[in-house]
Amino acid sequence: MSEFQQGFGGEHTRRKLDVVAKYLSAYVTVMKKQRFRLFYVDGFAGSGGSTSKADLLDSDPALFPTSDMVEGSPLRALSVDPPFDKYLFIEKAEKNIKSLSEVCAKFPDRNYEVWPGDANEKLREFCQGIKRNKSDRAVVFLDPFGLSVEWETICDLASTEKVDLWYLVPVDGMSRQIKNDGSFLPGAQRIDVLWGSQAWRTEAVRKVEMPQDLFGGVDERLEKNAKAKQFSEMFREHLSGVFKGGVADTVLPLGRGKRHDFSLMFACANPSRPAHEAAMRIANHILRNA
Ligand SMILES: C[S@@+](CC[C@H](N)C(=O)[O-])C[C@H]1O[C@@H](n2cnc3c(N)ncnc32)[C@H](O)[C@@H]1O
Numbered sequence: 664m665s666e667f668q669q670g671f672g673g674e675h676t677r678r679k680l681d682v683v684a685k686y687l688s689a690y691v692t693v694m695k696k697q698r699f700r701l702f703y704v705d706g707f708a709g710s711g712g713s714t715s716k717a718d719l720l721d722s723d724p725a726l727f728p729t730s731d732m733v734e735g736s737p738l739r740a741l742s743v744d745p746p747f748d749k750y751l752f753i754e755k756a757e758k759n760i761k762s763l764s765e766v767c768a769k770f771p772d773r774n775y776e777v778w779p780g781d782a783n784e785k786l787r788e789f790c791q792g793i794k795r796n797k798s799d800r801a802v803v804f805l806d807p808f809g810l811s812v813e814w815e816t817i818c819d820l821a822s823t824e825k826v827d828l829w830y831l832v833p834v835d836g837m838s839r840q841i842k843n844d845g846s847f848l849p850g851a852q853r854i855d856v857l858w859g860s861q862a863w864r865t866e867a868v869r870k871v872e873m874p875q876d877l878f879g880g881v882d883e884r885l886e887k888n889a890k891a892k893q894f895s896e897m898f899r900e901h902l903s904g905v906f907k908g909g910v911a912d913t914v915l916p917l918g919r920g921k922r923h924d925f926s927l928m929f930a931c932a933n934p935s936r937p938a939h940e941a942a943m944r945i946a947n948h949i950l951r952n953a
Contacts, residue, residue, distance in 0.1 A: 845885025
């Protein structure tokens with residue numbers, strides 16, 4: 664592994680994408696034996712193809728060897744064989760939509776659509792559609808940079824009872840919204856939206872008693888309780904409350920070097936026991952070996 668790969672998160676990006684790609688491959692292999700219409704939905708699709716650290720840095724690509732290239736989730740999903748019946752790529756940034764469309768055009772035999780716009784809005788639209796057709800099933804991948812996903816969207820995906828979800832949860836981004844003295848930064852409001860309430864706040868801070876004087880006086884103050892690891896556990900629990908097929912026991916912590924910036928989680932919306940047990944077996948196996 665090169666210095667650049669570690670420094671710019673190449674390795675953890677690759678691990679995340681490898682996990683999802685392995686699941687996609689296993690999913691189509693199993694599901695194609697049945698009469699389902701299979702969707703792959705990428706909520707934060709990015710530019711589609713290979714992203715070099717140079718692109719990320721906006722610097723000279725000539726400085727970076729090709730081994731630093733990371734194939735993005737759309738390219739990996741489009742390469743899955745047998746293919747999904749339909750691919751939906753949602754992306755907000757105009758610059759990325761252009762290159763995403765160019766990457767998709769290299770797969771003329773794949774049935775794809777690029778949906779420009781906000782992931783939350785477009786995913787809700789997708790959920791309404793998939794609920795209407797009994798034979799539709801989907802894998803949805805949410806790979807945002809930060810706290811962009813809304814709880815309402817998560818609930819909509821869960822309520823389809825047809826979606827397998829891979830979500831890169833920004834646990835460090837959550838933890839950074841709390842100061843050591845237990846006070847919240849303005850960004851904590853984004854967590855309220857992602858959580859669907861302020862319930863997380865009571866778990867994220869705790870009261871500590873500080874002896875104040877020689878006569879036994881005690882002062883009470885707040886301090887930060889939840890770091891990335893605790894947010895990861897709290898969010899996994901929260902997700903299990905709405906996904907009837909459960910959430911994978913194994914969660915993959917990811918980040919630059921040894922940091923825990925994100926947690927890759929898998930949740931299954933399908934309440935049918937054989938369906939979610941099979942999905943969980945595959946997802947846990949891939950996560951444990953990542
Ligand atoms: C981490 S990148 C995705 C990388 C992609 N999964 C890959 O493997 O190449 C996140 C992408 O989400 C896009 N984005 C950010 N906010 C968004 C939103 N609200 N709706 C849709 N896309 C958004 C960004 O422009 C960026 O391209």
